[in-house]
Every structure is written in structure tokens, then in C-alpha cells.
Amino acid sequence: MIHWNSFSDFIAMGGYGLYVWGSFGATALIMAIEPIVVMRNRSSTIARLKRQIRAENRNTSE
Amino acid sequence: MKDRFNLYRFASPAVFYPLAGALIPYFVAVSVVFGLAGLYLGMLVAPTDFQQGEGYRIIFIHVPASWMSMFIYLVMAFWAAIGLAFNTRLSGMMAQALAPTGALMAFLSLWTGALWGKPMWGAWWVWDARLTSELILLFLYIGYMALTAAIDDQRRADKAGGLLLLVGVVNVPIIYFSVKWWNTLHQGSSVNLAKSSMATTMLWGMLLMAMCFWMYSIAMALMRVRTIMLERERHTDWVKNLLLSGDEK
Numbered sequence: 280m281i282h283w284n285s286f287s288d289f290i291a292m293g294g295y296g297l298y299v300w301g302s303f304g305a306t307a308l309i310m311a312i313e314p315i316v317v318m319r320n321r322s323s324t325i326a327r328l329k330r331q332i333r334a335e336n337r338n339t340s341e
Numbered sequence: 342m343k344d345r346f347n348l349y350r351f352a353s354p355a356v357f358y359p360l361a362g363a364l365i366p367y368f369v370a371v372s373v374v375f376g377l378a379g380l381y382l383g384m385l386v387a388p389t390d391f392q393q394g395e396g397y398r399i400i401f402i403h404v405p406a407s408w409m410s411m412f413i414y415l416v417m418a419f420w421a422a423i424g425l426a427f428n429t430r431l432s433g434m435m436a437q438a439l440a441p442t443g444a445l446m447a448f449l450s451l452w453t454g455a456l457w458g459k460p461m462w463g464a465w466w467v468w469d470a471r472l473t474s475e476l477i478l479l480f481l482y483i484g485y486m487a488l489t490a491a492i493d494d495q496r497r498a499d500k501a502g503g504l505l506l507l508v509g510v511v512n513v514p515i516i517y518f519s520v521k522w523w524n525t526l527h528q529g530s531s532v533n534l535a536k537s538s539m540a541t542t543m544l545w546g547m548l549l550m551a552m553c554f555w556m557y558s559i560a561m562a563l564m565r566v567r568t569i570m571l572e573r574e575r576h577t578d579w580v581k582n583l584l585l586s587g588d589e590k
Contacts, residue, residue, distance in 0.1 A: 280386060281385050281386065282385060282386055282387065282388060282389070283385065289384075289385075292395040292396070292398065293389065293394045293395035293396070294394070294395075295394060295395050295396035295398075295460055297456075298396060298399060298456040298457065298459060298460050299395065299396065299398050299399055299456075301456045302399045302402050302403065302452070302453040302456045302457070303402060305449065305452050305453070306402050306406070306449055306453070309445055309448075309449060310557060313441075313442070313445060313561060314560075314561065314564070317561060317564045317565055317568075318564070320568060321564065321567070321568040324568050324571060324572055325568075325571065325584065325589055328571055328572070328575050328580070328584055329584050329585075331575065332575070332581050332584055332585060333585075
């Protein structure tokens with residue numbers, strides 16, 4: 280069922296290792312970094328908006 | 342009783358926000374499952390290609406990324422049309438949330454294409470119809486993001502961005518049919534409805550990876566659109582109540 284005879288065969292990709300792993304590596308990197316950037320942006324936006332709303336509430340209650 | 346199920350209700354950010362939040366974990370989970378199944382079939386089971394050896398395995402990323410780069414653009418253009426026609430709040434937010442993921446998909450399509458072109462054609466890049474139109478797609482994404490970010494008035498930014506999206510949408514069929522319309526170095530489509538030129542395991546590996554990329558893109562867009570909603574609706578009561586009670590999750 281498994282196509283490869285050994286792990287080194289799998290890594291070598293029949294001589295195309297650089298191109299195949301270069302493609303999969305870049306994709307893995309992007310799909311790992313994008314969610315982190317989105318989540319960090321989200322928590323910083325929420326923190327900033329909370330500060331703004333609290334500041335507004337203080338100003339109006341004075 | 343008559344309002345039990347009203348689709349238009351979801352066009353309201355206050356209703357869409359918690360729904361999107363509840364759906365994100367499912368899209369992530371389904372994406373991971375499709376991804377693992379696709380990688381297993383594509384990288385471990387699928388046979389060697391008789392022409393391209395093991396180098397063809399780039400297809401399992403290249404085709405899903407290229408499909409998503411075109412599809413996300415079409416979805417953005419759809420929201421732009423809705424926004425320009427009906428002036429709905431949600432449409433501009435949707436387009437803005439999709440753009441970065443679409444741009445990344447276009448970049449991945451070009452990057453994996455370069456890494457595929459080098460061993461097969463002997464060149465990282467050629468000014469061929471397929472490659473050039475995909476590069477224009479990447480520029481359209483970047484142009485849309487730059488344009489909407491440069492305009493302070495949010496409604497005008499959405500209008501200008503929407504117009505750019507609608508004008509640029511002609512590029513999508515050009516990309517898709519470029520291999521038929523022009524004599525290009527790029528190979529024709531590997532999948533069509535009548536018959537596929539691929540082995541079954543290759544085809545299934547590719548379709549599973551495409552589903553993985555699709556679900557991933559939805560998850561990213563939903564995560565982004567929720568932040569955009571809070572930002573844009575910060576003066577409304579529902580956002581203020583949400584943030585003050587700490588229920589923004």
C-alpha cells in the first residue's frame with residue numbers, strides 16, 4: 280500500500296526533494312504563521328477597543 | 342412562527358458574530374482531517390508519475406492553492422457586488438477578511454509553480470499566459486488591500502475596493518482558460534468532468550487537499566471577519582456590551 284521502500288527514499292523524492300519539500304515547507308510555514316498573526320491581531324484589537332470603551336465611559340460619567 | 346428560520350437575520354453582524362465563532366473550531370477540525378487524509382494518499386500511497394517522476398507531487402499543493410486563489414477572488418467579487426448594490430454592512434467586512442488569505446493562496450500558487458517549473462521546464466518563471474495572469478491576480482489582491490487601507494472613510498474604502506474587485510474579476514476566466522486560449526508552456530487541466538488524466542489515488546489526494554485548503558480558508562476568513570466586526574461596529578451597543586462583559590471569546 281505504501282509507495283516508498285525507505286524513509287530516505289521518501290525524503291529524496293526521486294531526486295526532486297528540493298522542489299517538493301520547498302513547496303510543502305513554504306505552505307506549512309504560511310499555514311502555521313497566518314493563524315498566529317490573525318489571533319495576535321485579534322487579541323490586540325480587542326484589548327485596544329476595551330481600553331477605548333472604558334475611557335469613553337469614564338468621560339461620559341464625569 | 343414565521344420567523345423561525347430567516348436567512349437574512351445572519352446579515353446582521355450581531356447575529357453573525359457568535360455564529361462564526363461557534364463554527365470556526367469545526368472548520369479547523371475538518372480542514373485538519375482532510376489535510377491528513379490528502380497527505381497520506383498523495384505523499385505515501387499515490388504512485389510515481391510516468392512522465393514527471395516524484396516531482397509531480399507538488400500538484401497536491403499547487404492545484405488546491407491555485408483553485409482557492411481564484412475561488413476566493415470570486416467570492417470577494419460576489420460580496421463586492423452585493424455591497425455596491427444593496428449597501429450591506431457585512432459585505433465589505435467579508436471582502437476585507439478574505440483578501441489576505443486569497444493573496445497568500447496566489448503567492449503559494451506562484452511559489453510552488455516556480456519550484457515545479459524549474460525541474461520540468463528548466464525555468465523558475467516564464468512570461469506565459471497562465472503564469473502572468475496568476476501574477477496579475479496576486480497584484481489585484483495586494484492592490485485591493487492597499488486601496489482599502491489607504492482610504493479613511495470605511496464606506497468609501499469599501500466602495501472603491503469593491504469597484505476594483507469587480508473590474509478585476511475578468512482576470513479569473515482568463516487564468517482558467519489561458520491554457521486553452523493561448524499556446525502555453527503550462528500543462529492543461531488535470532481534472533475535468535468527462536475524464537480525468539490522473540490515477541485514482543492521485544485524484545483523490547488532490548481533491549482532499551483542495552477540501553483542506555477550502556476549509557482552512559473559511560476558518561481564516563471567519564476568524565478575521567469577527568475582529569473586523571468588532572473594529573467597525575465599536576460604536577454600537579452590541580459590541581460595547583460584548584467587550585465590557587468579556588463575552589467576545
